[in-house]
Structure formats: structure tokens, C-alpha cells
Amino acid sequence: MRRSELFKHVFAAYRARLASSATGAGILRTESTSCAAQDVLRGQLYRFLPSSNPGTLGFPRGISSCATAKPDSSKRLISAVRLGTAHSSNLPPLFGNSWRSVASLPPVGSLPNSIRYSLYGLLLLTCAVGTYYGTPWSRTQEDESITSKEEETVTNWSNTHEAHPRYYHHPETLYDLERIVKLGHVTTRTIRPTGSGLSPNGLGFSNEGMVNMALMDKVLVVDATKKQITVQAGARIDQVVEALKPHGLTLENYASIKEQQVGGFIQVGAHGTGAAIPPGDERVVKMKVVTPTRGTIELSEESDPELFHLARCGLGTLGIVAEVTLQCVPAHKLVEQTLVSNMKEVRKNHKKWLQQNRHLRYMWIPYTDVVVVIQSNPLLEGQEPPTEKEKDDAGKIKSMMDVYNDMVRKRGKGSTGTVYQEAMTFPAMRDRVLAFAPLDPEHVKRVNKAEATYWRRNTGYRVGWSHEILSFDCGGQQWVSEVCFPAGTVDEPDMSDIKFMEELLELIRKRNIPAPGPIEQRWTSSSRSSMSPASDPSPDRLFSWVGIIMYLPTEDPAQRQAITESFFDYRGAVQKNLWDPYGAYEHWAKVEVRDINKEEAEWSRERLKKRFPVDSFVKAQIEIDPRGIFTNELIETLFPKYRHVQTQ
Structure with missing residues (x-):
């Protein structure tokens, strides 16, 4: 029921009851009755909703109070409603000083029974209305600025998970968010916080209620002296980068994509790569969190270290993160070198590469002996960036185009020679070629060999700002499982990370799994966040992160379902054979x-x-x-x- 309709019912019941007596009829004949009664109800509602304005409570806009128009009849009603109270100091401020002195008014006991009981009834109705509006549920439910219509469909980026939340909130301010959390607590309705919807497992999804933080995306403060930035949790990583540029700052590390929101980035323990660089949550200096029982709290190492370390990687269960302060570093350029190696060379050079490169990433290609090694280091002042001969883009992708054209001729689907213009990027081309037979091991092996050839033709250097170099194209829609496990220390890597990869690649070969490339391997140091997969009190600890994938290059439901089942068989084999021996635990955004x-x-x-x-x-x-x-x-x-x- 809308507010205006509710007030009509209240006033209709009140007037009908009051009109049953002569005295009541006399009151009704005064012009100010409706005005006075509105002020009574308005006063009750303002106790609960101090932020409201007359328009939002079902009264005509522009009227803050009509009590001063006919004070006599208004005072008479207010006196009765307050059951003989001599002073009205508890009334809301909007009633003004003219309401403060009512000592001379007659007590309720001196009124006729019919009037007294009519006013008792009005008081009960007033209390009922006040209680109704006192809970944030009705107000938030009707506020279309932060709550959308029921039964929306929300999907993650890979379209592998979806939710149909009955209530989908879109707060724009901290106050909005506080109302929503209070709403959920009062009504016991789920309100999972969600961001850009990038998590492969739909961690922030719920079919009951969700809070999308996208509109709380403001950059609040940049402290160039401390090298810190404070943003609302809905700010995207790329927004943060742009805000830091004028101050000569940047983030220390990046995950593969910059569309992530800061809140989701820290809550799931997202990470980049670098043996001496921790996951993103470790660079949180303080955070503001909205909770049901403690209200809005600010957490830091100093205020509440135990809860702070739990909540930094809290999976959205320890309150909704509203604001985050991140430690930054001076902006810098990186020189990235891409080279193609093999297992033997990796074993020989791995320790040296880990220690000598700020950022290191391997991309293993199943059914080949190719390991793509990507090393990135700061461009030193005065250092000349390496230059090399410009390469022909068509030549780089020729191996994948050859596979595509051959499949077209064999199957009679598509047009030869057009894939490059249509797909544009290598990952998109790979999807197009895999789509012919994504679960045929022989076809996947051929695609992997074409990818290995692509990387041999794509070795070399490139130079750019760190945020440009460290982000990369992950490919199209996909299933992914990424695990994190200890690998010694930065000074003394124990080589368990390379042994893990040897066993994984052998497992794929033995079971003839249609595993596409690449299998990405990255490293970080530890995090003090209690729930981080890389959690460890020692900053010297080294952790390796390995992700297996299967792409979903088709929209055909049956084929997507078949790929899904194959992927979970693949994941199950890795889980059974490798997780426990290596102490491997899944990335929180990829737990299924x-x-x-x-x-x-x-x-x-x-x-x-x-x-x-x-x-x-x-x-x-x-x-x-x-x-x-x-x-x-x-x-x-x-x-x-x-x-x-x-x-x-």
C-alpha cells in the first residue's frame, strides 16, 4: 500500500469514529482538523524517519507543518492524543515553539467517553503507522532510487552463474547503504554485496536480495604525502588508476583485469604476480564497513587488528565494505619481456627468475613443451627502452588461422580467410577455433600447438606504465579453478611449484583431458589477512597460484552443459591428485x-x-x-x- 493510500485509510477511520459524537462532529466542522491530524501522524513518523520530507510521507509537497494555521483546534487534538500530558517537549522540532505550552488544556479524563475512545483509537493507528514506517523495510522497498523491481536476472561475466534476486539494491551514498543493511537485519532478508559480477563462482549472488555497489564509486581522498587513496568500495580499479595519475602514484599490483571493483578485489583475496608482492588485500590500510549490529565501523591495524585482518578478506560476510584506503606506490613504467622456454629450462632458471624479476608469469600449454615466460621490471631512470623490428600482426596469428581455415574446409562452416577481421584478438580467435570441437582432445591438442606457434612469433619487449603492462586478456567466457599453495620463501624457493606443474601436465596427458591453454602460473608473497589463501605471518613466504580453464566458446546450451561437465571432471581429478599433497586451496572467487x-x-x-x-x-x-x-x-x-x- 502506498503512503498516500495508507493515510486516506487512517483519516477515514478516524473521522468516522469521531463523527459518532456531537463533540467530535463539532471538531470535524473546524477547518483545521485534517491539518492537525496530519501533524499528529507526521510527528510520529518523523520520530522514526528524521531524514524524510513532507513529500515523502504522503503530504502535499511544500507544507512543513500546518499547525500554526489553526492552533486552537490543533492543540486540542494534540493534547488529547498525548493523553493529558502537560508538556510536549518530546515532540519533534518541526512543531515549533507554539506547541510547547499545553498545560492549560483539559486532560483526557474530562472528555466524553466517545471522544476519549476515539482519540485512543487514533493513537493506536498513529502508533501502527509509526511502527510501519519505523522499520526501514517499507521505506526502502518503495524507494526506487536504491531498490529495483522484483525478480531481476543477474549473471556473472562468464554466464556460468545467475541469480534472480527479489530485491536488488543500488545505494548511491553511505546513508543509503546503512538503510539497506538495517532493512536486511530487521526483515532477516539476505543482502549479498556484489560488484562487477566478475567472480567465476558468483560469490556475491543470492536469489533473495543483493546490493550492487556500482553507484558508490567515488574517489574520496588522495593523500600524496602518505601515498594513500581512499575510495568508495564500488570504485573500479581503472578509476583508481586514473585518480592516482595526477599525483604520480599507482597501485602496487594488478590482477589480470581492471574492471574489478575495489570492494570485491579485496574481499576475495585477488592478486597479481610478483614473488615479493602480496595479494591486494594486504595493501588495505583501513576500511569502513556497514554492519547490522555495530553500525558503521572503521577498521584498521590500530582500532581492531583481529577483526581488521578477518574482514579484509571477509567474503562479504563481515559487513558490506563501504570505503577502502589503499597504500600506493610511485607511478612507474615497466619493461616486459616475453620469451618461449621449456620445462628443462624452467627448472634450471626458475629460482633466478623469481628473485630477479619484480613480476613473473608462466603460461603452460598442455600437450606441448612450451612455457611462455613473461618477465616485467621497472624501467630505470635514464635507461633506454629496448627496441625491435615491428612484427606483422597477420604473421603472428597465421598458425591459428590455418587451423580455422582447415576446419572450415572440412566441416563446411563459415568462410575461410575472414576470421582475423572478425575476431580481432588472438583469444577471440582461439575461441572461434575451439568452438568446432571443444571436447575433442585431438582438436584441442591441435589448437594448443597453434597457440605455441603464436607465442614463438610474439616474443620480444614492450614498454608501458605498470597498469598497462600488468593487465592482460584472459580470453572469452570460461570455467576456471585456481589454487594457491606454499612454495618456500623468496630467498629459498623449494621448487614445489614446478613439481606441481609437472604432475598436472602429466595428469592431463594420462587422462587425455581436452585441456586448452594456457595454464597460468603466478606468484605472490604472503598476506596477513586471516582468510587469504596466501595467509601467513611471515612476509618472506612465497605462494604459487595455478589456474586451469575450459573455455565456453558457444551459446548452444547443450554444448555448454557438456563443457561444464567435462570441466568439473578435470577439476575433480586435479583436486583428488594434487590439492592435499601440495596444500593447495582455491581462490575464494573460484570455489565451486x-x-x-x-x-x-x-x-x-x-x-x-x-x-x-x-x-x-x-x-x-x-x-x-x-x-x-x-x-x-x-x-x-x-x-x-x-x-x-x-x-x-
């Missing part, structure tokens, strides 16, 4: 609980307890969110104690 049975869920929970302070994490969840409004299926599966407590 699809079709998980009871035994598998229990196994996953027991593994998490061995690696993370799950008891402390769940305890903090219960204290901050006792009604479980920040949960979803994935969170409930991994942390069932949280689910059990919040349903009590």
Missing part, C-alpha cells in the same frame, strides 16, 4: 559447490579448518550478523555453523 553432496561438503569444510581460523571467522560472523543476512548457498555450504546459529 555445484552439485556437491554431503560427503564432499564435509570434506571441504574439514580442509578449510586445517588452513584457516574458521572458528574465529564464524564467531565474528555471528557477532556482526546474527541473523545471517550476508549469507548465500556457497557461504552456508562452507560455514554451516553460521547457518545453524542464524536460524535459531
Whole structure:
């Protein structure tokens, strides 16, 4: 029911009851009755909604109070409603000083019973209306500026997960966000925070309620002296980069893409690469979080170190991150070198490459002996960037075009020679070629060999600002599973990362898995965030991150389903053979609980307890969110104690 309709019902009931007596009829004959009664109700509502204005409460806009128009009848009604109270100091400020002195008015007991009970009824109706509007639910539900219509469809970037939230909120300000969190707490409705929808596992999705932070994207402060930036959580990484440029600053590291929102970037433990560089959450200096039980709190190393370290990588369960302060570094250019190596050479040079390069990335191509090695280091002052002969773009991609054209001739699909103009980028071309037979191991092997040839023709150098060099094209829609595991220290790598890759590639060969390339391998140092996959108190610890993929190059539902099933078989084989021996744990944005049975869920929970302070994490969840409004299926599966407590 809309506000205006609700007030019509209230006034109609009030007037009907009041008109049943002569005294009441006399009151109704005064011109100010409706005005006075409106002020009574308005006063009750303003107690609960101090930020509202007359227009939002169903009254004519431009009228702040009509009490001063007919003070006598208005005072008479207010006196009665307050049940004989001699002073009205508790009334909201909008009523003005003319309402302060009512001592001379007759107490309710001196009024006829019919009038007294009419006014009792009005008071009850007023309280009911006040209670209705006192909960943030109705107000937020009707506020189209932050809540969309019901039953929207939300999908992640790869279109592998979707949600149909009944309530989808779009806060623009901290105040909006606080109202939404209060709404969820009062109504016990789920409100999972979500950002750009890039997480492969749809971590922020819920079919009940979601909060999209995209409109809270302001850059608040850049402190050039401290080399810090404070932004709202919905700000994208590329926005942060642009805001830092005038100050000669940049972020220390980047994940593969810059469309991520800062809130999601830190909450899932996103990372770039560099043996001496931690994941992004470690560079959070402080953060402002909106919670159901503690309101809006600011967390830092000084204010509450335990909760701060839990909440930095909190999976959106310890409140909704509203603002983040990040430590930055001076802006700098990088020289990137791309070379093609093999397993033997990697074993020989791996330790040296880890220690000598600020950023190091390997791309392993299954069914070949090719390892693409990408090294990036700062361009030193006065250093001349390396130059090389410009290469022909068509020559770089010729190997993949040859496979495409051959498949066209064999299958009679498409037109030969047009793929380059249509696809434009190599990853898009690879998708086009894989689409002919994405689950045929022989076809995938041929595509991988063409990719190896592409990289041999694409070796060399390039120079650019760090944010330009460190981002790269991940390819099209895909299933992905990325794990993180310890690999010694920066000074003493233990080579377990290379042994992991040897076993993984051999597993693919033995099982004839249609595994496309590349399998990306990166490194970071540790994070002090308790729930980070790279969590460790020692800053010298080295962690390796390895991601397996299967692309989804088609829109055909049956083919996508077949690829999905094949990928989960692939992931299951890696999980069974490699996770425990290497202490590998999945990236939080890539943990999947699809079709998980009871035994598998229990196994996953027991593994998490061995690696993370799950008891402390769940305890903090219960204290901050006792009604479980920040949960979803994935969170409930991994942390069932949280689910059990919040349903009590």
C-alpha cells in the first residue's frame, strides 16, 4: 500500500469514529482538523524517519507543518492524543515553539467517553503507522532510487552463474547503504554485496536480495604525502588508476583485469604476480564497513587488528565494505619481456627468475613443451627502452588461422580467410577455433600447438606504465579453478611449484583431458589477512597460484552443459591428485559447490579448518550478523555453523 493510500485509510477511520459524537462532529466542522491530524501522524513518523520530507510521507509537497494555521483546534487534538500530558517537549522540532505550552488544556479524563475512545483509537493507528514506517523495510522497498523491481536476472561475466534476486539494491551514498543493511537485519532478508559480477563462482549472488555497489564509486581522498587513496568500495580499479595519475602514484599490483571493483578485489583475496608482492588485500590500510549490529565501523591495524585482518578478506560476510584506503606506490613504467622456454629450462632458471624479476608469469600449454615466460621490471631512470623490428600482426596469428581455415574446409562452416577481421584478438580467435570441437582432445591438442606457434612469433619487449603492462586478456567466457599453495620463501624457493606443474601436465596427458591453454602460473608473497589463501605471518613466504580453464566458446546450451561437465571432471581429478599433497586451496572467487553432496561438503569444510581460523571467522560472523543476512548457498555450504546459529 502506498503512503498516500495508507493515510486516506487512517483519516477515514478516524473521522468516522469521531463523527459518532456531537463533540467530535463539532471538531470535524473546524477547518483545521485534517491539518492537525496530519501533524499528529507526521510527528510520529518523523520520530522514526528524521531524514524524510513532507513529500515523502504522503503530504502535499511544500507544507512543513500546518499547525500554526489553526492552533486552537490543533492543540486540542494534540493534547488529547498525548493523553493529558502537560508538556510536549518530546515532540519533534518541526512543531515549533507554539506547541510547547499545553498545560492549560483539559486532560483526557474530562472528555466524553466517545471522544476519549476515539482519540485512543487514533493513537493506536498513529502508533501502527509509526511502527510501519519505523522499520526501514517499507521505506526502502518503495524507494526506487536504491531498490529495483522484483525478480531481476543477474549473471556473472562468464554466464556460468545467475541469480534472480527479489530485491536488488543500488545505494548511491553511505546513508543509503546503512538503510539497506538495517532493512536486511530487521526483515532477516539476505543482502549479498556484489560488484562487477566478475567472480567465476558468483560469490556475491543470492536469489533473495543483493546490493550492487556500482553507484558508490567515488574517489574520496588522495593523500600524496602518505601515498594513500581512499575510495568508495564500488570504485573500479581503472578509476583508481586514473585518480592516482595526477599525483604520480599507482597501485602496487594488478590482477589480470581492471574492471574489478575495489570492494570485491579485496574481499576475495585477488592478486597479481610478483614473488615479493602480496595479494591486494594486504595493501588495505583501513576500511569502513556497514554492519547490522555495530553500525558503521572503521577498521584498521590500530582500532581492531583481529577483526581488521578477518574482514579484509571477509567474503562479504563481515559487513558490506563501504570505503577502502589503499597504500600506493610511485607511478612507474615497466619493461616486459616475453620469451618461449621449456620445462628443462624452467627448472634450471626458475629460482633466478623469481628473485630477479619484480613480476613473473608462466603460461603452460598442455600437450606441448612450451612455457611462455613473461618477465616485467621497472624501467630505470635514464635507461633506454629496448627496441625491435615491428612484427606483422597477420604473421603472428597465421598458425591459428590455418587451423580455422582447415576446419572450415572440412566441416563446411563459415568462410575461410575472414576470421582475423572478425575476431580481432588472438583469444577471440582461439575461441572461434575451439568452438568446432571443444571436447575433442585431438582438436584441442591441435589448437594448443597453434597457440605455441603464436607465442614463438610474439616474443620480444614492450614498454608501458605498470597498469598497462600488468593487465592482460584472459580470453572469452570460461570455467576456471585456481589454487594457491606454499612454495618456500623468496630467498629459498623449494621448487614445489614446478613439481606441481609437472604432475598436472602429466595428469592431463594420462587422462587425455581436452585441456586448452594456457595454464597460468603466478606468484605472490604472503598476506596477513586471516582468510587469504596466501595467509601467513611471515612476509618472506612465497605462494604459487595455478589456474586451469575450459573455455565456453558457444551459446548452444547443450554444448555448454557438456563443457561444464567435462570441466568439473578435470577439476575433480586435479583436486583428488594434487590439492592435499601440495596444500593447495582455491581462490575464494573460484570455489565451486555445484552439485556437491554431503560427503564432499564435509570434506571441504574439514580442509578449510586445517588452513584457516574458521572458528574465529564464524564467531565474528555471528557477532556482526546474527541473523545471517550476508549469507548465500556457497557461504552456508562452507560455514554451516553460521547457518545453524542464524536460524535459531
